Amino acid sequence: MPGFETALGALAGDWDEEDVVQGALVAIRNHLGMEVAYFSEFVDGQSVFRRVDAPGLEHLIKPGDSRSLDDVYCNHILAGRLPGLIPDTAQEPLAVAMPITGAVPIGSHASLPIRLRDGTPFGMFCCLSPRPNPTLNPRDLETMRVFADLAARQVNAELDRRRARRDRRAAIHAVIDAGAFAFLYQPILDLCGGGIVAYEALCRFTPQPYRSPDQWFGDAADVGLAVELELKAVEAALTAFAVLPEGVALSVNVSPETAVSAALPGVLGTRPMHRIILELTEHDRVGDYARLDACLGPMRRQGLKVAVDDAGAGYSGLQHIVRIAPDAIKMDMSLTRGLDTDPARRALASAMIFYARETGATLVAEGIETAGELATLRALGFTRGQGYLLGRPAPLATAAIS
Numbered sequence: 001m002p003g004f005e006t007a008l009g010a011l012a013g014d015w016d017e018e019d020v021v022q023g024a025l026v027a028i029r030n031h032l033g034m035e036v037a038y039f040s041e042f043v044d045g046q047s048v049f050r051r052v053d054a055p056g057l058e059h060l061i062k063p064g065d066s067r068s069l070d071d072v073y074c075n076h077i078l079a080g081r082l083p084g085l086i087p088d089t090a091q092e093p094l095a096v097a098m099p100i101t102g103a104v105p106i107g108s109h110a111s112l113p114i115r116l117r118d119g120t121p122f123g124m125f126c127c128l129s130p131r132p133n134p135t136l137n138p139r140d141l142e143t144m145r146v147f148a149d150l151a152a153r154q155v156n157a158e159l160d161r162r163r164a165r166r167d168r169r170a171a172i173h174a175v176i177d178a179g180a181f182a183f184l185y186q187p188i189l190d191l192c193g194g195g196i197v198a199y200e201a202l203c204r205f206t207p208q209p210y211r212s213p214d215q216w217f218g219d220a221a222d223v224g225l226a227v228e229l230e231l232k233a234v235e236a237a238l239t240a241f242a243v244l245p246e247g248v249a250l251s252v253n254v255s256p257e258t259a260v261s262a263a264l265p266g267v268l269g270t271r272p273m274h275r276i277i278l279e280l281t282e283h284d285r286v287g288d289y290a291r292l293d294a295c296l297g298p299m300r301r302q303g304l305k306v307a308v309d310d311a312g313a314g315y316s317g318l319q320h321i322v323r324i325a326p327d328a329i330k331m332d333m334s335l336t337r338g339l340d341t342d343p344a345r346r347a348l349a350s351a352m353i354f355y356a357r358e359t360g361a362t363l364v365a366e367g368i369e370t371a372g373e374l375a376t377l378r379a380l381g382f383t384r385g386q387g388y389l390l391g392r393p394a395p396l397a398t399a400a401i402s
Contacts, residue, residue: 020154024125024147025053032110032140034129036061039114039151040074041123047072050123060104071100074124077111085110085141088132108133110141112148117156125151169223171207175216176229180206181236184393188251188364188386191378198249198277200386201237202393217255230258231267238271240396251277253309256286260295274303277328281309289323300327310366312348326361328384333367336387340372346380353381 021039029037038061039051046066054061069075073095076082082094086109089095100106111126125148174180185199205216220229234252241250250271258264259280268276278296286292296306307328308321312335321329331352339345349365356363365377368387377385 021051021151022053024150025051028125028144028147029053029127031143032127032136033133034108034110034127036129037127039123039125042069042074042121045069047074047124067100071098073098073100073109073111074113077124078113078121084112085136085138087134087136090132104128105130107131108136110136110144112141112145114148114152114155116159122152122155165223168219169225172216172220172223172225172229175205175207176225176232179232179236181233182206183237183240183396185240185396186386186393187391188384189390191374191383191385196245196248196391197384198251199240199244200251200279201240201253203233203237203253226255227258227261227263230254231261231263234258234264235267238267238276241271241275243396247275249275249277249305251279251307253279253281255281256292260288260291264295265299268299268304272303273299276303277305277307279307279309279330280324280326286320286323292324307364311352321355325359328362328364329356330364330366330386333387336365336367336373336377337369338373340370340376346376349377349380349382357381 025037025039029035036052036054036057038049038053040047041050042048043066045068047069048066049061049063052058052061052063052065073082076094077084082092086092086095089101089106089109095101095106095109106128108129108131109126110128111124114122114125116122125144127144182204184202184204186202187196188198188200189195190197203213205211205213217226217229220226234254237252238250244250254264259278268278278299280286296304300306305327306324307330308324308326309330310332311321311329313332329352331349335345335348337345339349352363355361362384363382364384364386365373365382366386368374368377368385368389370389373387374385374389
């Protein structure tokens with residue numbers, strides 16, 4: 001048989017790290033010179049074959065097949081009634097008495113349990129041959145144990161990921177069911193007259209310990225609940241219309257995926273559409289602009305305004321802006337910051353002003369924090385602005401009074 005180091009090398013060199021279990025089966029089967037290797041999981045009294053390496057014997061055993069635990073060696077090995085290493089099954093009376101030994105047939109067998117972190121048996125890591133193999137020895141079983149441990153670590157890591165995903169999904173569902181949102185509203189000002197023309201609704205989540213909105217929405221995307229969470233947040237944000245002054249618009253953020261959701265028109269349609277600004281967030285790339293236009297078109301004809309958020313950052317590039325043809329372009333704060341002292345930023349801002357004038361879009365400067373930035377933006381021709389200098393995000397009652 002090849003040496004221990006050679007077997008380890010076969011696993012490390014010939015298989016992708018994402019499929020450690022399959023690689024381990026191939027390596028140990030070749031190392032032991034046996035015909036079949038498999039990794040099983042115990043499910044409702046069955047040994048289910050999850051991974052199999054049995055070249056030329058696929059008609060006898062393949063992933064997804066199963067056998068009753070009453071019919072196979074597994075429980076007997078776990079209970080100590082059969083040894084983990086059987087060079088010749090004819091020398092084990094219990095194995096001889098089991099119908100599966102003659103039916104397969106099984107002449108030699110090596111098996112080790114795969115256990116969860118708490119010691120619970122998850123399944124088995126096995127090799128077998130139709131022929132006896134008197135050269136099998138305890139050293140071979142120890143070599144096999146190395147590969148079985150690799151498989152166990154893979155299993156436990158995957159189960160940890162599943163548990164974490166399940167926990168994240170449950171947390172998102174709890175937020176959605178409870179409406180566990182709190183909103184701050186930041187004013188968007190007319191830089192010429194100084195009045196408030198709109199508020200942007202900024203979502204915060206109330207569960208403790210506090211986690212940022214990006215973390216919550218990121219988790220929702222990871223577990224397939226991004227659209228459901230965003231729609232619930234938008235629905236909650238739109239309740240601000242009950243107290244906002246007439247004529248003041250409300251800006252809400254959605255991802256491109258939510259923008260094409262069939263449920264979005266129903267959420268927005270309960271409010272004055274002509275006072276809603278839909279900001280497309282920069283976090284996700286638009287996969288199908290034609291579909292996006294088809295979904296937003298009917299609502300835009302009812303008065304909905306569409307804004308490209310964070311222009312100049314993320315995915316909000318020039319082609320993105322051209323394809324969406326937005327009613328408003330929100331220049332990212334990274335371009336606003338230090339604009340009064342940076343000729344390059346001023347040049348980019350001037351180009352955006354020209355584009356907005358040519359296309360009829362409204363240009364909003366985000367992140368205004370200094371008087372110098374504000375003065376420069378006004379001199380360049382910006383008519384809308386947002387930032388701490390003009391008004392910090394505040395609860396609805398405070399914002400509406402402002």
